[in-house]
Amino acid sequence: MLVWQEIDTVMLDMDGTLLDLNFDNHFWQEFVPLRYAQLHNISLESAKQTLAPRFRAMEGQLEWYCLDYWSADLQLDIAGLKQELAGLIAVHPHVTEFLDAVRRSGKRLLLVTNAHRHSLNLKMEKTCLQIFFDAIICSHDFGLAKEQPGFWQVLQDTHVYDKQHTLLVDDSAAVLRSAQNFGIAHLVAITRPDSRGALKQITEFAAIEDFRALMPGLA
Template structure:
């Protein structure tokens, strides 16, 4: 199970939209200073962080008076895969792994991302939390997903750059959790020793974890 933004795709696009372009457009629209715009938006972000509203283009459009989805389309050429994305997905497909894409991006943003980086051929299940009614941070998200697409939590791997999402998955019972050292190329990579979960930089670094897990399974059944 893969997250999208910051895991398969470079979070630099979202950083650009939310931390630079939206404050600029908001300041112009409401005729305030850029500093005031940053302060207003930061307060809004903190109020709604990790909720479905946080991930909703429609919500932010109505909240801040700027068409957020149109803003994303305006800069869609900046949507890029992370290092090792397609190399990993090709290898997983060749090895017969079942891959699911699980994103908190709303359906409209998911559509935009997939139009620019076509991940669809590699995934048998693609889910936006908007369709589920809960963001991935909540156990309810995973409960509903399991009802719709039955899976064994102890055998699943989840790769996600957001710690609250990994904790929500852990609370549900997913045991194999991997995070990302550099979700955005606009920011420096994190220190793996300071991470709460095993962490990878290039996505192909996931393969040794899968190999080790398979060896342990083989040893148990031998």
């Protein structure tokens, strides 16, 4: 799938790419509505109906990923709630094998995530994946989500990389389109970001179910 000799920098998303998106999906779709329902003394179904349009309105914007924003908006301790569910945080199969192979190949390895710093730190604490990366980039530090115009230029200004020799692996089509528009040459999507979810049918980008598909030729 990839000509590894053409790639110097490997950029990887976190949630849904390296980590099982089941944690985040369960958190936002079930756990937060449950606590919101308890706070307002309403049914779980009513809470879900109330929250769903508010969540959709923020998709693709930095606020969607900001725990401080949702804590204030929902009057819930979102960071604390995430800590309660931290036992569900899990690394996808074959991720550490791939990360180790990239490190041994001598290529630069960057984690590029929209996750809020608190969520990022919690997940690194639970998985210890930070040891593999040359740098960890949080979009909140730039004030732009990865989906937004300008993010990839700011990233290039702060962590210089050659667009023609960079690989990005992400589970979000919107993020991959944004990177494509900027000119990043090598783009790969994830077809099963949530281990309990259905396989996504992706035709717009090269796509893999797990990282074993990218291992051939990586040396």
